[in-house]
Amino acid sequence: MVDLPDGGGAVFTGRLSGDAGPWAEGDALGAVVVPGEALLELALFAAELTGRGGVEEFDVHAPLVVADAEDAVTLRVLxxxxxxxxxxxxxxxxxxxEGDWVKHATGTLAAEGAFDGVTWARDDETYALFLDAAARAAGPRPDGEQRLTHHWRGASVRLDDEGRPVLAAEAVDTRAVTLEETRARSGGRDALYHVEWVEPSGPAHAEAVPHVVHVCPPLDEAAPDGFRALTARLLPVLQQWVTDERQASAKLVVVTRGAVDGRDLGHAAVWGLVRAAESEHPGRFVLVDLDADADVADAALPEEALRLGEPELAVRDGVIRVPRLARATAADSGGTPTWAPTAPSSSPAA
Known part of the structure; x- marks a missing residue:
């Protein structure tokens, strides 16, 4: 606790991580909505240390979501x-x-002496008992429904005969928490990781590996029939490549345009086909995606691209990029994460 000058008040700071806390397990992706009871306890703790002894009103406006076991947040109570x-x-x-500060709850502490505040040990076992007592005060919850205790009035803590904390409250309200709300407030980590296209950081080999370049032709028809026709023409090329013993030590470099940013869906289908072949014959293929408007006749690739040893590359405005897994960035706090194709000028989207 830090006492504030010029008018009084105090600031409390703490830290919460996904691998600590006696609340319920997370959803299928590990996300946990921190119970409203846990946020109420922060207010009661502040009341205790500032000599107020209880909480008159406390409202949780925005759920606090811990995305996974590795997620951590800094807490601050004013x-x-x-x-x-x-x-x-x-x-x-x-x-x-660090992310932006988000206000999750506001309220009013009781005046001094309004409630019989008590001091209780906040070890893991006793803290779990407090949360259980608070959950009981909040009332029963429908099976399978995730709910947030979002409003408290007249909340205080007393100790029973065995020294265990018991929560008393004049009024408690709960509300449902939707899956979309959980996802939107989990730092945008719906899939935990996503693909970013970055400039390669490792050194290139002195020489390119033996290879043969196959440039995919443009689509005859930008429709499902055209996509199927394009992949049907490529399939025998891939089949012949993996059975040709003369090319056993070489790689087939398949060149597409506008595949990884979704500007050419036919060439995106080519990537799917080649990836399937690569999974059965590792190390035999390289995928290189050029700008969507690249000249079909210009099969000259950046010389460095074939010396990197990467199975997948994209070239945008002459800059080589490779796919890497990265933590998803925070979603817009006002809604649910969405997907849309990204312009290929700087960074392709997967």
Whole structure:
């Protein structure tokens, strides 16, 4: 706790990680909605240390979601001289980058002596008992429905005869938490990772491996029949390649245009076919995607591209990029993550 000058008040700071906490297990992707009871306990703790002893009103406006076991957030609780309390959280970013502060709850602490506040040990076992007591105060919940206890009035803690914390509250309200809301507030980590196309960081080999270049022709028809016709023409090329013993030590470099950014869906289908062949014959193929408007006759690839040893590459404005898994960035806090093709000028989208 840090006491604030000029008018009083206090600031409390803590940290919450996905691998700690006695609340329920996460969903199929590991995301956990931190119970409203846990946020209420922060307010009660602030009331205890500021001599107020209880919480008059407390509203959780935005669910606090821990995306997975590796996720961590910094917590900050502010109490002003009049007893107004607010709870904030900021997600710890990758590589030292931190997210924005989000206000999750606001309320009012009771005046001094309004409730019989008590001090209780906050070890893991006792804390779990508190959360259980708070959940009981919130009332039964429908099976299989995730709910957030979002409003408390007149909340205080007393100890029973065995020294265990018991929560008393004048009123408690809960509401359902949707899957879309959980996803939107989990830092955008629906799939936990996504593909980013970045410039290669490793050194290139001195010489390119033996290879043969196959340039895919443009689509005859930008429709499903055209996609099927294009892949049907490529299939025997791939089959012949893997059975030709003379090319056993060489790679077939399949060149497409506009495949990885979705500007040419026919060439995107080619990537799917070649990836399937690569899974059965590892190391026999290289996929290179050029700009969608690249000249068909210009099969000259950047010389470095064939010395990198990468199975998949994209060349945009002469810059070579390779796919890498990366943590998904935070989603727009106002809605559900969406997908849309990205312009290929700087970074292709997968």
């Amino acid at each position: 109490v002003d001289a009049d007893g107004a309390v607010s709870a904030y959280a900021r997600r710890d970013g990758q590589d030292g980058d």
